[in-house]
Amino acid sequence: MRLAATATEQASLPSRRPRLPVPLLLLAPALAIFLVFFVLPLGVLVVNSFHDYSRLTGIIPTFTLKNYVRILSDGFYLEIIFRTLRLAFLTSCVTLIIGYPIALYLTVASARQRAWIILLILSPLLVSVIVRTFGWLIILGPNGLVHSLFLALGLQASVPLHSEGAVIAGLANVLLPFLVLAVATSLQAIDPAVPLAAASLGAGPWRVFRLVVFPLSLPGVIAGLLIVFSLASSSFVTPALLGGADYKVMSTMIYQQALILQNWPFAAAFAVVLVLVVFLVLLVQTRLIEGGRYRVVFH
């Protein structure tokens, strides 16, 4: 009784000490950097995309929708948008197919094996993107490993370089660690008792994987695909060097318009379209998976 009375007394006393907004103070530096170096320039970019441009006078600060109309009504640019999305999609699939087994292995590997595998898959990131892409140029080029192998086997294959496949290979090579680490984290969070319970109820290993392990790893898969898709759709160097001059993606057009033709408003419009399209795709993907059959995993 005595204790309960004290508790109610304490509850009715107003709090005198002002509570410091500690979470906000911790976030403030990151928030400030984010605002100044990301949100502000992005804002300038969006404003720029509505301006007009002439080679004789430079940027004309009026309001016009012509940049967006030009992009969305021209089959040539729509094809480029579609190609960018297709590249990102295929790269995501390839990294998922190659990366998921690696992530699975990481959960059962010993600590030392885990360290080695993580080092191996992270190693492409340790090298500059240009050096890495030139490496692919050598391997996939007409005098390179892959083509020589095909010729030695007697296959009549065209040079693998300057094709969509080459770009996917180059991108998957560097984006793999993102997916593997995201999925591995998710897999490691699975309570080992759960698949064990499934097995004890009579499910074979494949059913355990398909109906228990894979669904439980979906949050990690989504996180990984998010990163891979975004990075693949905005990549510039890899498609430029490995895809050849006729493999144009959105970043190629942005580069051409901004640097070669100095038409910053048009390049800005392209950039905004890229951001919106990728954002839309990721939103749809996330909603589909999180609201799908396995929604129970996310809640």
Added chain:
Amino acid sequence: MTEQDTRITRRATLGIGASLIAGYGLRAQPALAQAGRTEGEVVFAGYGGTFEQFARNELIPAFEKQTGIKVRFVVGTALSNFAKVMASRNSPEIDLYWSNELTHVAGKQQGLYEKLDPAICTNLADVTESAKDPDNIGVASYVMATGIQYNSKAFADAGMPAPSAWSDLWDPRLKGKIALYNFSVAYSQDLLAILTRLAGGTEKDIRPGLERVKALRTSGNLAMFASSPAELDNMLVQGQAWATVNGSPRGFILKDRGAPIDFAFPKEGAGFFANYFEAVKNAPHPKAAQTLINFLIGPEMQLAIANGMVAAPINRKVVLSDKLKAQTPSSEAEIKKLIRIDRVEMNKQLDNWAELWNREIEAKR
């Protein structure tokens, strides 16, 4: 969190954000004010690679010794430096910008450059007519030619004579052996103009030149595109491509290094190509910039540049070695034979040219 807490944190966010932005903006001002006061320094935006080495080893020490003005060299391409000049036009950081044909005209039209003062740039009196700008805004740094660069060994092995005319590129024996720069590099842009002129047209309508390049593509001769000089050099040296269109210096520089590469000035006429020294308008060190330009167009530096870059000097007083005379369009007569592209019209039309090239030449077949 209570209502009270949320209100406080929102205010705090706005406060911190606003003060940081204001602080950042205010801090920039004193730095700009200081910049204009001293002319003891000049910022020179130029090219990297061999030119940067030449600038740091010979040019800058010589200039600093002669005038006592420090030179800060900023590396970039003509286009990336132009983007910097354009972006900072209200408070420029670059004093001397080394431009190419197009950015010279584009920048001039947009009022980005200063007129050269003959009182400071006394060497202008010795500069050849073709190197001067009609309004005295900027001056050419050297003259080179756009022509055919080829792998001499590949042609010799195939029993074909070395190419000597533009029309040689369409030879059916060269199927799959021609490489070109993609549209980002000036030489491919110039090729369109040159071919149009040879077909009797003008830069107003680039169709004639475009059709010729398209024919090169559909016949299968043009099979490769390069995005940088290094990539193109690689294709030629390795023999993947036998011929391409490039500026004259590169072929001769590779030849001097022992590669089986050579350059031909096409019979119908090579293209005139120059880079220009520009004094940026409202730059922090205008007099120092013009002093540096005067130094660079003087006879000693012009000789050094001609030797280092394998290009024709623009100062009449320079005497070249015989070897260099053969490799560069050094005489007035030779320069007259070069095809001069109407850069003003080209600047107006470049967007259209880019569209056409994207859709018809670099398109997926």
